[in-house]
Amino acid sequence: MKIYLVGGAVRDTLLKQTVVDKDYVVVGSSIDEMLAQGYQQVGKDFPVFLHPKTQQEYALARTERKTGKGYQGFSCDANKDVTLADDLLRRDLTINAIAQDSEGKLYDPYHGIDDIHAKVLRHVSDAFIEDPLRVLRVARFAARFHHLGFTIAAETLQLMTDIANSGELEHLTPERVWQECDKALSSQSPQIFFAVLKQCQALTVLFPEIDALFGVPQPAKWHPEIDTGVHTLMVLEQTSLLSSNKAVRFAALVHDVGKGLTPKQEWPKHHGHGQKGLSIIKALCQRIRVPNEYRDLALLVSDQHQNIHNAFELRAETIVKLFDKGDFWRKPQRLTELLLCCHGDIRGRTGFEQASYPQAEFLQHCYELASNVDVQSIISAGYQGSQIKSQLQLTRSETVNSYIKQRIEQ
Numbered sequence: 001m002k003i004y005l006v007g008g009a010v011r012d013t014l015l016k017q018t019v020v021d022k023d024y025v026v027v028g029s030s031i032d033e034m035l036a037q038g039y040q041q042v043g044k045d046f047p048v049f050l051h052p053k054t055q056q057e058y059a060l061a062r063t064e065r066k067t068g069k070g071y072q073g074f075s076c077d078a079n080k081d082v083t084l085a086d087d088l089l090r091r092d093l094t095i096n097a098i099a100q101d102s103e104g105k106l107y108d109p110y111h112g113i114d115d116i117h118a119k120v121l122r123h124v125s126d127a128f129i130e131d132p133l134r135v136l137r138v139a140r141f142a143a144r145f146h147h148l149g150f151t152i153a154a155e156t157l158q159l160m161t162d163i164a165n166s167g168e169l170e171h172l173t174p175e176r177v178w179q180e181c182d183k184a185l186s187s188q189s190p191q192i193f194f195a196v197l198k199q200c201q202a203l204t205v206l207f208p209e210i211d212a213l214f215g216v217p218q219p220a221k222w223h224p225e226i227d228t229g230v231h232t233l234m235v236l237e238q239t240s241l242l243s244s245n246k247a248v249r250f251a252a253l254v255h256d257v258g259k260g261l262t263p264k265q266e267w268p269k270h271h272g273h274g275q276k277g278l279s280i281i282k283a284l285c286q287r288i289r290v291p292n293e294y295r296d297l298a299l300l301v302s303d304q305h306q307n308i309h310n311a312f313e314l315r316a317e318t319i320v321k322l323f324d325k326g327d328f329w330r331k332p333q334r335l336t337e338l339l340l341c342c343h344g345d346i347r348g349r350t351g352f353e354q355a356s357y358p359q360a361e362f363l364q365h366c367y368e369l370a371s372n373v374d375v376q377s378i379i380s381a382g383y384q385g386s387q388i389k390s391q392l393q394l395t396r397s398e399t400v401n402s403y404i405k406q407r408i409e410q
């Protein structure tokens with residue numbers, strides 16, 4: 001048998017990127033032989049094993065044939081005669097179909113190295129369409145390598161569009177969709193993931209809530225880019241530049257989904273869109289199993305972003321109530337996360353990419369002052385039971401109020 005390093009590790013080395021995990025392909029072996037050598041089989045449907053010591057993934061070279069719908073409808077053949085070239089042929093992209101032997105020699109029958117130099121994401125063969133998850137994978141690689149200048153080959157984008165239009169994406173499990181989305185959110189340019197899904201018509205199937213924002217206008221005075229879908233991806237881009245926190249990026253993505261519900265006759269205004277968005281966000285998060293931590297921040301951002309933009313017009317009492325509602329006394333980082341999204345929202349407009357956001361500093365200062373109010377002194381002053389809470393709120397509001405007055409006088 002012969003073992004080759006394959007996939008991400010070879011690609012990322014050639015791209016001079018950090019190698020995350022190592023995948024190996026084993027040619028000329030069998031399940032029994034692998035087990036006899038101490039490898040542990042992990043794949044139920046695929047002959048994939050873990051190395052007894054390193055725990056890295058070793059897969060028998062295989063060919064695949066689609067037998068049913070979705071991710072699981074595969075039958076695979078991993079007999080001893082399957083060659084390296086056969087195995088590489090069934091892989092998604094040419095840049096992922098380069099193998100390297102233990103001496104460092106590269107095997108590249110489908111010209112992945114040329115595509116690395118040309119910065120092209122190109123499918124290897126027609127087998128591409130057999131796995132609908134690849135639509136999401138390619139969108140994710142486009143997001144991950146966007147800063148290096150990578151684009152998707154026209155023929156590959158066409159195949160992705162064909163898959164999207166075939167209805168195959170509907171068979172992907174919610175967990176797989178979220179897994180790809182979550183990885184895309186940690187890439188350098190998450191907005192490209194969604195832009196690519198839009199381009200190949202997969203967005204309407206996978207994220208109809210986001211797709212619905214394209215073609216919805218906003219007032220040109222505040223939004224020179226006008227289109228809400230365009231704005232949404234700009235906000236995701238700008239927020240991602242401000243923060244690598246995936247929950248923050250997700251909240252940025254969905255902050256304006258409520259605008260998709262505005263009746264046409266009210267366009268380009270979107271009264272109360274932040275509150276209208278809440279039910280959409282809840283349904284989206286339930287559908288694709290978004291973690292609660294992401295969902296809760298997204299709900300907060302949708303609900304509060306307009307309020308936060310208007311921070312300088314808010315009364316002290318309203319500001320303190322906002323801190324209560326967001327549970328910031330227990331989770332101070334949530335205020336920071338909310339403010340990052342709001343800053344990204346302001347920057348995610350044509351011509352505002354460098355805008356500062358004084359509301360953030362202002363509210364952070366209000367928060368610090370309010371959280372310094374000492375509960376103990378309220379208790380010592382003789383307040384009891386529910387009085388403590390209302391007195392605490394009152395004192396916090398007074399503290400914030402004197403800061404506001406002092407700011408205005410300056």
Ligand SMILES: Nc1ccn([C@@H]2O[C@H](COP(=O)(O)OP(=O)(O)OP(=O)(O)O)[C@@H](O)[C@H]2O)c(=O)n1
Pocket residue numbers: 006007008009020021023090091092093096097131133134137
């Ligand atoms: N749906 C899929 C999943 C994986 N692969 C192949 O299996 C390899 C390993 O898959 P994976 O570890 O998921 O991706 P990597 O390309 O290694 O990228 P990463 O660095 O994210 O692990 C890929 O390179 C690709 O050759 C594929 O062709 N089709």
Ligand SMILES: [Mg+2]
Pocket residue numbers: 007008009021022023
């Ligand atoms: Mg890998």
